[in-house]
Amino acid sequence: MSVVPFDRVVVDPAAADYSFTRRFLGRCPGDVPVSESHIKPRGRRSVFVTREPGSFLKPCPCSPGVVRCGYWVLSPVFQCPFQCSYCFLRFYAPEEPLTLYANLEDAEVQFRKQVREWDGPVRLGTGEFADSLALDGWTGHADWLLGLVAEYPQVLLELKTKSAEVSALLARPALPNVVAAWSLNPGARVASDERGTASLSARLAAAVSVAEAGYRVAFHFDPVVLGAGWEDAYRDLVRQLAATVAPDRVAWVSVGTLRFPPHFLERWGRTLAGRSEYFDDMLPGSDGKLRSFWPLRRRAYRVMEEELRRWGGSELPVYLCMESPEMWQSTFAYEPAEGEVAAVLTRGCG
Amino acid sequence: MVGVRHWRTADPRDVIVANEIFSFSWPTAADHRDLQRSLGRRGVLRPLLCVAGKGSQLALVAGGRRLAWAGSVGLKAVPVAVLEDCGPGELWGRLLADAQDHRPLNPVEVGLYLRRRTAHTGETLGALESEVLPALGLSSRAAAAEDVLWVSGLPPEHRHGFADGSRPLHAARLLRGASPEDSLAVLAVTHGLLGGINKFTDLVRILLECAWRDGVPVAEWVATHGLDSTATGLEALREQVRRRRYPHLSRWEEAFPAAVAGAGLPSRVSIHPPGGFEGGRYQCRMTFSTLDELHQNLLTVLERLEEGRLAPLQEFLA
Numbered sequence: 215m216s217v218v219p220f221d222r223v224v225v226d227p228a229a230a231d232y233s234f235t236r237r238f239l240g241r242c243p244g245d246v247p248v249s250e251s252h253i254k255p256r257g258r259r260s261v262f263v264t265r266e267p268g269s270f271l272k273p274c275p276c277s278p279g280v281v282r283c284g285y286w287v288l289s290p291v292f293q294c295p296f297q298c299s300y301c302f303l304r305f306y307a308p309e310e311p312l313t314l315y316a317n318l319e320d321a322e323v324q325f326r327k328q329v330r331e332w333d334g335p336v337r338l339g340t341g342e343f344a345d346s347l348a349l350d351g352w353t354g355h356a357d358w359l360l361g362l363v364a365e366y367p368q369v370l371l372e373l374k375t376k377s378a379e380v381s382a383l384l385a386r387p388a389l390p391n392v393v394a395a396w397s398l399n400p401g402a403r404v405a406s407d408e409r410g411t412a413s414l415s416a417r418l419a420a421a422v423s424v425a426e427a428g429y430r431v432a433f434h435f436d437p438v439v440l441g442a443g444w445e446d447a448y449r450d451l452v453r454q455l456a457a458t459v460a461p462d463r464v465a466w467v468s469v470g471t472l473r474f475p476p477h478f479l480e481r482w483g484r485t486l487a488g489r490s491e492y493f494d495d496m497l498p499g500s501d502g503k504l505r506s507f508w509p510l511r512r513r514a515y516r517v518m519e520e521e522l523r524r525w526g527g528s529e530l531p532v533y534l535c536m537e538s539p540e541m542w543q544s545t546f547a548y549e550p551a552e553g554e555v556a557a558v559l560t561r562g563c564g
Numbered sequence: 565m566v567g568v569r570h571w572r573t574a575d576p577r578d579v580i581v582a583n584e585i586f587s588f589s590w591p592t593a594a595d596h597r598d599l600q601r602s603l604g605r606r607g608v609l610r611p612l613l614c615v616a617g618k619g620s621q622l623a624l625v626a627g628g629r630r631l632a633w634a635g636s637v638g639l640k641a642v643p644v645a646v647l648e649d650c651g652p653g654e655l656w657g658r659l660l661a662d663a664q665d666h667r668p669l670n671p672v673e674v675g676l677y678l679r680r681r682t683a684h685t686g687e688t689l690g691a692l693e694s695e696v697l698p699a700l701g702l703s704s705r706a707a708a709a710e711d712v713l714w715v716s717g718l719p720p721e722h723r724h725g726f727a728d729g730s731r732p733l734h735a736a737r738l739l740r741g742a743s744p745e746d747s748l749a750v751l752a753v754t755h756g757l758l759g760g761i762n763k764f765t766d767l768v769r770i771l772l773e774c775a776w777r778d779g780v781p782v783a784e785w786v787a788t789h790g791l792d793s794t795a796t797g798l799e800a801l802r803e804q805v806r807r808r809r810y811p812h813l814s815r816w817e818e819a820f821p822a823a824v825a826g827a828g829l830p831s832r833v834s835i836h837p838p839g840g841f842e843g844g845r846y847q848c849r850m851t852f853s854t855l856d857e858l859h860q861n862l863l864t865v866l867e868r869l870e871e872g873r874l875a876p877l878q879e880f881l882a
Binding site: 479484487488490507508512541 | 775776811842
């Protein structure tokens with residue numbers, strides 16, 4: 215288990231009696247103070263154990279006008295202990311504590327109900343509002359999730375992380391419907407902009423160990439940041455991956471360039487002063503999000519596509535994250551039909 | 565405590581301007597002219613708001629300009645409303661009602677009102693959320709007051725634009741996110757420039773983003789790039805900054821019309837890029853009034869294509 219990323223725990227009285235809470239507190243280091251209060255603490259160095267009063271599950275909101283990949287999100291955690299420069303959580307929820315929802319029994323009920331409603335295979339992840347594995351040494355979420363999806367082969371669970379915390383995966387026989395995924399950036403970018411995360415080499419080593427244990431793995435080149443020397447850096451990154459992981463163990467690869475919510479730079483640009491790569495020619499698209507000027511992004515996707523195909527061939531499932539049909543056409547020379555991406559990524563599942 | 569208002573007349577010399585704490589008026593030049601014109605035609609019609617002072621004197625809380633005018637023209641009596649048994653909160657409520665009875669407050673005045681009221685009464689903005697902020701035209705949450713508080717704290721020469729509406733409050737939202745040095749530098753470089761409020765706001769945004777991108781203060785960035793706002797209008801300055809903020813887009817925007825012009829298309833055929841060139845799908849538009857004309861246009865476009873004269877557009881396509 216890595217360095218403890220929190221220094222206090224507050225338990226909501228409404229969550230005190232859940233088995234998750236007892237297990238979590240049992241795993242917490244003895245020197246981390248624990249108190250009980252219904253008042254949410256501030257800051258990501260605090261853990262708040264509480265109840266999720268609503269739904270744990272929802273379709274990935276995606277963005278209007280882009281090609282959708284049919285992802286679903288299950289969120290037993292809100293907030294991330296890592297501090298990536300470009301992460302929307304850093305800006306969207308800067309003062310939110312690491313929030314753990316203890317009523318996992320409710321999540322299970324919601325999940326089983328939803329599974330009955332899904333028509334065909336579905337990709338499900340826990341990495342939208344949190345890192346799937348960063349806190350796993352204390353939460354045990356991975357083990358719980360593996361148990362949950364084991365009986366549903368049509369549900370393809372993706373555990374997406376920037377950590378190297380894979381012990382829960384290695385402790386069980388590999389499941390065919392579980393994919394361990396890593397967000398990747400060049401080593402220098404990891405060092406400068408992904409504070410608290412595992413190094414690139416540690417992530418790749420973790421991916422190898424999981425792949426050797428029989429799991430499929432996935433990689434997300436997201437965000438590709440178009441700073442000076444980006445092309446060489448990302449080509450090298452793919453080559454490092456290619457030298458480490460066999461493509462036949464790879465479930466999918468996604469690529470996405472840096473994007474920000476509308477008005478992001480107006481509001482937060484000052485905190486990124488001097489980092490020219492975060493300003494670029496960032497323009498609002500039809501969905502309002504800021505993205506790099508079209509030909510710059512297109513170049514990035516073409517470079518990544520070229521390198522990834524060199525490694526994985528034409529069979530490697532590669533998709534663009536939150537990009538328009540026009541960008542798919544321009545990069546891959548085809549536009550996927552509605553539902554096609556989801557179908558390709560879940561092929562053979564269930 | 566319920567305030568009581570007595571109406572009477574008083575000699576202007578008996579009305580003392582005790583202090584400025586109650587003053588939140590920041591009239592525009594037009595407001596000044598309107599007031600002078602009104603006083604000149606009709607005299608002081610609106611009573612001055614006062615509280616009891618020492619002896620027979622009255623302490624002025626609202627109406628300083630009316631009082632000054634009355635003194636300047638030698639009036640012997642002005643109407644006054646004397647507030648008695650008035651708690652601080654109610655006094656400020658009366659002041660607001662009196663001011664709004666005259667004309668709507670501008671953003672600087674709204675900010676000054678909140679600053680002076682909270683300083684005088686010790687009330688928090690949160691305590692004013694439900695009644696006072698809506699009465700000022702703001703939504704009922706303390707954060708809604710941040711922009712007006714910011715503009716009311718500017719040096720006087722920069723307040724006027726926000727008071728008369730030539731500087732939009734949305735720009736204040738952008739500027740207060742910058743350092744004080746940068747926000748004042750932006751206001752200085754745009755001082756006196758006239759133009760649409762959307763263009764002004766856009767100029768503020770791209771100026772700040774340029775300086776942030778390059779990691780230098782706004783004043784240094786402007787000097788380094790040799791931008792002289794006095795020699796240009798707002799639109800020209802915005803265009804200069806925009807070219808530096810979006811260098812790749814600007815190059816395309818300049819090159820594209822040249823590429824189209826070089827194709828030698830008929831005057832009634834035009835080619836239009838998508839906004840920001842996003843998506844790489846272009847429109848070719850033809851206007852025609854006869855089928856023969858349409859036919860001729862199509863033939864000419866086809867000829868130009870075959871001659872390779874549209875080849876320079878290739879760079880812009882998907």
